[in-house]
Amino acid sequence: MIARLICLLVLICAATLGFAALAQTTPSGPAVIVEDHPEGPILRFSRAEISLSRSDAVPDSGWAARGLPALWLSDEARAQQDGDLSAWVRAEFDRSSLGNEAISVFTEDNRERLSVFVNGVNIFRNYSSDQKLMLGWNQPYLIPLPEALLKPGRNEIALRVESGNKHALGIGTISIGSQNAVGAIYQRQYFARIDAPKTLNWIMLLLSVFVFVMWLGRRQERELLWLSLTGILWFARNYHFFAETVPFDPVLFQQITYYSVYFAVACSLAFCAEFLKLRHRKQIIFAMFAIGLLLSVSRYVLTLTDRTDMASSVMTVVLFGTFLVLLLRHSIRTGSAESWMLLVLLSLAATTGIHDIGRIPNIDWWTGAGFHFQPFIGFFLFMVFMLSLARRFLSALSLVEETNVHLEKSVTEATDALAASQKAQREMEVDRALETERERLMREMHDGIGSSLVTALAVARKRNDPAPTIKTLQRAISDLKITVDSLAPVEGDVVTLLANIRHRMEQELTEAGIASIWKVEDCDPLEWMDASHSLHLLRLLQEALSNILQHAKATTITLACKPDSFERKAGLRISILDDGTGFEPGSRNGSKGLNFMYERAAILHGLLTIESENRGGTAVSLWLPQVPPSSDLERKLEKLDG
Amino acid sequence: MRPGFSKVAIVEDDPPVLADICTVVESADDMELVGSAPNFAAGQKLVAGGGFDVLICDLGLPDGDGTDLVRMASERQNDIDIMVLTMFADHQKVLNAIRAGARGYLLKDQPLESCVDAIREIRAGGSPISPIIARLVLKQLQPEAEPVDQLAEALSSRELETLNLLSRGFSYSESAEIMNISAHTVATYVKHIYRKLEVNSRAEAVYEASSRGILRS
16 A cells, blocks of 8 residues: 555656646747637737846847746846846737727736836836835736827837845746736736735634644643644745735745745644654654754755755655655554545645645746645645644543533432432431340340249149139230230231231130131231331220120121221221120220220321121221321422422 | 150240140150250250250240250251240241241240140141231242342242231131131141241351351362
8 A cells, every 4th residue: 555655656746747847848939829808808928028137227238039937037147147136028019909998917926026117117116115125926916007108009018027136036927908807817816826825824823823822721732732833834934925025034034934834844744643643653743843854954055056946845745745655554554534534635735735846936847726825735734633623622522521421420329329328327227226125125024024924824823813813914915915016027017917916816816705707908008107106006906806805795806907098098997896795885985995095096197986886796997097197298398399 | 656746855944834844745645755954054965965856945045045056956957846935926036946947936825735736736747927927037038038049948839828818917727718728738838938937047147158258168
């Protein structure tokens, strides 16, 4: 691949040189070419008389016929003249061949100061003072020819070009035509050579300063430095394309203009290397600048010996080419769209560079597009670099945002997890405390009162004590057992509590000849029930069963539990029905046991009814809410807040 | 050995209670008292000596924890029946005893005559259970409950069903009717469940020990 690319480069160079050889043949044919333009005919002078005279007025002698444009007269002029260089060109034209409209002369590529004479009268100068060096080489000029000075038939037009001794001297193109015809060409050229480059390069300078300030804030982003230097150096290089006058010492300005191009190229390449994070990029960047310096020296030596600087210009292309090879290797290896895009872009820049080299006066292979591409290329490179960088920064910003979002989520999750674990820990601590307390109570009951009661019961049984004594002792032990049961972790499962009461009292019931019928349905646990609630419930149920055992003379009891709503509130209903004697409606108020049952039901947020059935027997019914009233209220308040 | 004949050993620190139980057991035709111990130390010797197939053991001994005696007896001889003497049959004590290897419990306030009935019942393969204990066992042995499941012996669906009915308060005979089996089978299921609880608690202990690096094999 690399070999193929080198071959391609060689081919391009060869084709360029071949084309240049063809283009450089001496112009022949008519001295004036008449071009048809929609706005009228244009006369373009392809040959004229040229005199290397330093006379201020149109000289009388020393004229020699030459082809136009004569872009490179510097060497000849330096040979004949000391100090500032000067040359004259003159040509004749027929006013009548151009119709009756006002006519103008259009000229460009004159180096550097320009004066225009019609029939010996000076009608235009591009400079105001002799001291100031003009930059006329890239400026197109449109100079109206005053009708008063023109004769009906043949007229003479003469141009004088002047330049400093160290600067280039040359005569550019000269065309005459109607104001509109040459004006259109002038407009186009002025835009391409001056307006557009000026606007774009000033924008580039401004952006470069901005980027440089950004780099000052973030020194580690070296791409920013290379980008701003690229812009600044290309501006320095391109300034002479659109400026009319030299802003400071002409020689220094010339040197800056010449040498800045190598470093502008080196900076552009350095940016690419840094941007694409090429391997060994430090060495590559160093090499690029070393080559730039070498080219500067070589150019300096070449200009000292009055030789052409074409060699260093071609070497710039070679510098570009070397980098392109590196870039191609990188592109193939990584396959990234970015590097391929930069490769294409830099190749384009290199091609336009060759185009511009062909337009250098002392090379003069072609006129090409009629203007230099270079002032655009710098800007083009700069903008693409900047946009690539901006794209990368934007995606980095998005990444940061995404990371932030992710981080926030993680923090929220971690906070939640922490809160949950703290809650769990608190609950565990509460559970442990309860457990410790329960164990203490149990020990107390086992070793103390429980032990004594069991011993007492055993003694009473052995001595055949009266039945009431034994019964009382048994009931005391039963009470203790129920207290113990209330501490069991049943999590509000009312069915289990009811079942355990049955289990505990089964033997007593059996002994009393009472059969129990068990009718329970699945009920949701009452989450609000704690150990004290359990105890109240167990005691309430125990009391109800004791009442039956003692007073009812029943043969069966039915224990039931099922989900039941009361006043549209969810809950469950426990009922104990017996087939005994029932009770007198008035008698229940006096019973202490019954009052306790109502009190316990109230503590349980429940509703207790005790009714004597018509057919005989008693129905004890306890409704318990799924959600206690206070938390019901809290939920409503929460809803209002929400 | 005659079928249905039980050799009973008793560990109880309260002398009158011990004497009473011994009397009741000795007077039963199908039982023989092979030994008794009034404390933990004597209990250890009794257990180590073996020769009994029913052990009745008090949990609150003055010089040690009766649960340890239960565990020792169960590990030494897997086919014996162990019953613990408890005052209230509270869930914590009963569950610990079952995990250690007990298969039944006697309430201290029960008339002593019912004591031999309980021994006969357990010898016949059945065990008692209260709804609270059934509920707690169900919670512990539910398939998804523990990470040591792969070690654990899971309950069969019939056993789960039994446990579920018992925890909801149905008696053995009611549960048997619902499941269309005999009451005795229900009692047997309970005994099997107790055995699995013991096996699982052993496995858990091994698992915990190995995950703490105590066991290295």
